[in-house]
Amino acid sequence: MSGWQDYLDQHQSRFEAELLEFVRIPSVSAMPGHMQDVKRAADWVADRLRGAGMEHVAVLPTTGHPAVYGDWLHAGPDKPTVLIYGHFDVQPADPFELWDSPPFQPEIRQGCVFGRGASDDKGGMFIPILSVEALLQAGGQLPVNVKFIFEGQEEIGSPDMPPFIAAQCERLACDMIFSADGLQWSADEAQLIMGLKGLVGVEVIVEGPAADQHSGLHGGGINNPLMALSQVLASMKDAQSGRITIDGFYDDVVDLTVEDKEQIARVPFDEAAYCARLGVPEAFGEEGYTIRERIWGRPTLELNGLTGGYQGDGSKTVLPARASAKITCRLVANQKPERITELIRAHVERHLPPGVTARIEHLAGDADPFLVPRGHNATQAAGEVLREVYGEAPYVTRVGGSIPIMTLFLRELGVHGVMFSFSVGDENLHAPNEFFRLANFRRGQTAYCRLLETLGG
Secondary structure, eight states: OOHHHHHHHHTHHHHHHHHHHHHTSOOBTTOGGGHHHHHHHHHHHHHHHHHHTOEEEEEEOOSSSOEEEEEEOOSOTTSOEEEEEEEOOBOOOOOGGGOSSOTTSOEEETTEEESTTIIIIIHHHHHHHHHHHHHHHHHSSOSSEEEEEEESOGGGTOTTHHHHHHHTHHHHOOSEEEESSSEESBTTBOEEEEEEOEEEEEEEEEEOSSSOEEHHHHBTTBOOHHHHHHHHHHTTBOTTTOOBOSTTTTTTOOOOOHHHHHHHHHSOOOHHHHHHHHTOSSOOOOTTSOHHHHHHHSOEEEEEEEEESOOSSSOOOEEOSEEEEEEEEEEOTTOOHHHHHHHHHHHHHHHOOTTOEEEEEEEEEEEOOEEOOTTOHHHHHHHHHHHHHHSSOOEEEEESSOOHHHHHHHHHHOOOEEEOOOEETTSOTTSTTOEEEHHHHHHHHHHHHHHHHHHHO
């Protein structure tokens, strides 16, 4: 057994105690009352990086919650420089009454740590810190140059990270990026996530009369903004094929290749179980694609909220003055949020009935889509390590959601990141009774040590 494996085994009880200490900090970035707790978590991370043997450790300010940096750069110029990312902020824990134990008083039960942030992402981001400590303690050096960057605002969309990363490009310059925030396929099955969807959101606001009107006095005399909005929304997607009908929407889409579809088809999927779990009678989406292909590799347009007119019990015969709809689109390579916004704007103008006006308001939270190129060296190395650690080749997958930091790294540092994390989607992330499996906490430590050795070899 290697020296670092011995070190990890010998110190695992201490590492678990430290993880509990870390989770006790209520670093809820969304709540102003916890601002100092986020800073306290940053200080904890900085101290732990120093304890692991990292140098140049600093808590770096942003215009919001801070970030933490540390590095070890003595492997030499002929070895790659690896940047490891994670986040130490957590989601709000309410409703508290649904927790079996207090969310910030973590407990170990049935081989798992229960507490807010245990899985997302405190357990995940702690793993590579412990791995570099083990490598340094066992051999006195690391096989590659390593940099860490941890943020304290991922759970609120990383609003201050774009200017921060842009300003820190020299400090963060690297050859490879690995994210300690992410998921494996299941408790005992690995995955390589090759793509993330981008995101754009708009609100369509349709206005008619200056104030709500009596529908008996004015119905039939003027247009109804709520009805007009409904007609515009209905024109955006074909009811039978599920295809988005906005002119130009698919122009920039990179289609799934035969190999892409084969990889997706290898991932286990039970359509009947999927529908039963969601409580729907049947699946629906763009014709010509499987459910997984649509979720992972095709763009979408979804209506997230609709307002207008009377919302209370019973009836109120009102003709509303205003109606609005919130829409989000999940984008795939090479779609751009700003272009999709303009296409939606043009569609609304073209399909708006007479007698009302409309405007489009852009919603915050844009993200570009992210697609790892075939043959990407860091991804191949990660796949080899996951095969060794899990005993089987990882599934090659994509994610229907968006992680803006990955596209931000690509834009500012010019490097495609690889998600190399050991949480699992069933661990109640963002929900009561969040937990993290200690078996994967330990497995991840081995995986990061092997990864860094592979990259240095």
